Amino acid sequence: MSQKSEYIQTETGNKVSRKSLIIGSQNIILGGKTIIQADCCIRGDLRRLVPQGQNAAAVAIAVGRYCFLSKGCLLRPPSKTYRGQFSYYPMKLGDHVFVGEGSVVEAAVIGSYVNIGKNCVIGKFSIIKDCVRIEDGTVIAPNSVIPSFSSVEGYPGIVVEELPETAAEMLELKELYKSI
């Protein structure tokens, strides 16, 4: 696709663009065969604050296998003030998660086989279940839950369509990984 030196390949098959910005990489887990394109930003430094003396929770962002983070997207762990304490909370992405160009993700959990279009905003602490397609330009409100087999659109995002039983095959990203 492009010159070979653009991506750094890890032992587990992750391909990370040299032009991406990954902060706090010790708090980020990539499951393998995940592609991170140029200008992506992953904020692994924003991790949970714990009282002194305790070991900090190590993982800020966990990403599954065969995920694809397109150009210019941002993964930022969600944050809130709970009992007077401001803190970030871990973010978890499943397998075969596609994040489109310029999208901002602050979800708590994203399941497997999820396709997030271009220029979307996934609000804080939202939960996206398996087999979900989020159309371009959708804004998902904070704390919302998107059930499985949904196609979401709009501002704020609402379920506009039910996906067929073949959603997992449609949203699989193995071929996409091979093409890079």
Next chain:
Amino acid sequence: MSSFPYIHISCPCNEDRPQTLTIDSARPISPSKSPSKHDFSFPPAAPQTPTKRRTLLAPFTPSVSFDATNLDLDDDEELTDEDEENNFDPRDPRSAFSLFPIENLLYCEDCHQIRCPRCVQDEIVCWYCPSCLFEVPSSTVKSDGNRCTRNCYLCPVCTALLAVIPVNHSTLNPGSTSDHPTGPFNLFCSHCHWTTSDLSPPIQLEKPTSISAQLSKLTHSPQDNEFTRLKQHYAQQLGNAQEDFTNSPAALTRLMGLYTGLGSSSGSHGGGRKGRGVKKLEMKEVDRPREVIEEREMEIVERMAKAGLNATTNAKQRLSQPHEPRFISDLTPTAVLLRTKRSKRCRACRHILVKPESKVQTTRFRIRLVALNYIPSLTIKRLDSTIAWNNLTPHKTHRFLLTVTNPLFDPISVSLLTPRRTPGTAFASRVTILCPEFEVGANTDVWDDALMSTKPAAVTPSGVATPPVAGSFASFSKDPKMSTVYEQKRNYTSVVIEVVPPEIPDTRDTRIRDERLLEIPIYVRVEFEAEVDRDDEEGGGGRPSHSGASGGAVQREKVEYSYWCVVGVGRVGDPVEGVVASEPNTPVRTPVGTPVKAPRTPAAMRTPLRQVRS
């Protein structure tokens, strides 16, 4: 329509016209039998040589030769006119209802047919709230309605989910909040920042839990009151007449008379029934037209004038609420609508095609017969990356790559047939599939592919091996091997399709349909040899498999099926200078012509998708 390119497959339910029933009138319709036998049986006019094994499957007797090479290219023009009605017309209003992407189609193993969402029957497996993902028992749905009765509420302004926050919540001084936030509480929309305090009068909740119970006490819309009043009224009426409403047939006739009598006129009830000496039974209807009180309307107008249009609701907001409020301050939070998990049955044979697991949070299926696993799927790519899908140049030959992928475990031979000119329009585009007959390998293990990758490309039906082309297409176009397949890999084969669109006036504004939309109907015919277990035959057969676990005598038999699909190639753009019509001299005179007659034969009309020749 969706973005280009797209490929939609025509479900055979499109072809189940009433006339097939009249043809088959000799056979009595018995409800106990599978309706598929009836619906898809062959007309008696056709040669009746039923196969031994599957009687419901009629022999495939093509009325036209499918052999593309035998067709004389010279007289194709006449043939085109003659056989136009045989072709599938994607612009036909009826066909629009049966075209679906292959992902949306199911496959019935017993009818051997594609099943689209129109020809399946849904059955609810469970109800659940899409927000809290808790299952709601169907008894609760019956009693409490189809909305979440827990704590899930949507913002009436923007439909985002509402959160519960304390009224004195402040993000500015986080240190001041105690461990346990104390009430009262608001429902707060984190998307548009609407809160229940914005209402007039504001709603504030005592506790952060059991919101439904609290809200139902606080909000009494006039419509709720009206419903309660109606319910009370009719319950009372029913109570008065309880002794008359027994299960006897007489009571039923009386009940019927009651309502028919009401329908006629109010004056009639002085007559007939009185004479029988029965206690006068009459249901008093609460029949009050919606009153428009002038003062109230004036009040609303004044309020609108004062508050401005921004304080009024839009149609969507208004109609989503039972009391149809005119002002945003009258909107109340709406409970989340429940969603269902459904299983799907074939309408013809009642077999289950899809059965999801009943647990709400799993995405697995117990049964899932999707067409993707049974019929070869087509994809289209452009060979020349300069082709703009939305702006095809008239008179220019556009080359696309049509790829057929085989999901079966047996190699298949595929014939693609397309009308030489796209049907259903005055502005027909010329379409040529350069290699309409070819083989597609079996969907074997990926490892086989890796091991066989050194093997040269498979031999095409025409006997010429084609290595995958690496060079530019410009040199390739002069190649006489153009008539062979373009690329062949493990379980897919790609062939070239040429499209020459004509000049088409832009009709989007003046007419309902878009003449510039270029859709190509393609008739796909698939033939393969499947292993069939003997035990399997009586049960109507199943998908050919290599398992062989049943231990029955495995034998091979020829299976063939066919379907129409529509390829949405793109939109034809404005004519470009320098590119002119070249009708007699096609840029590449194709050595193998595409058969003109892609038949809408009985094969596609009334027989099952899949047939077996002994």
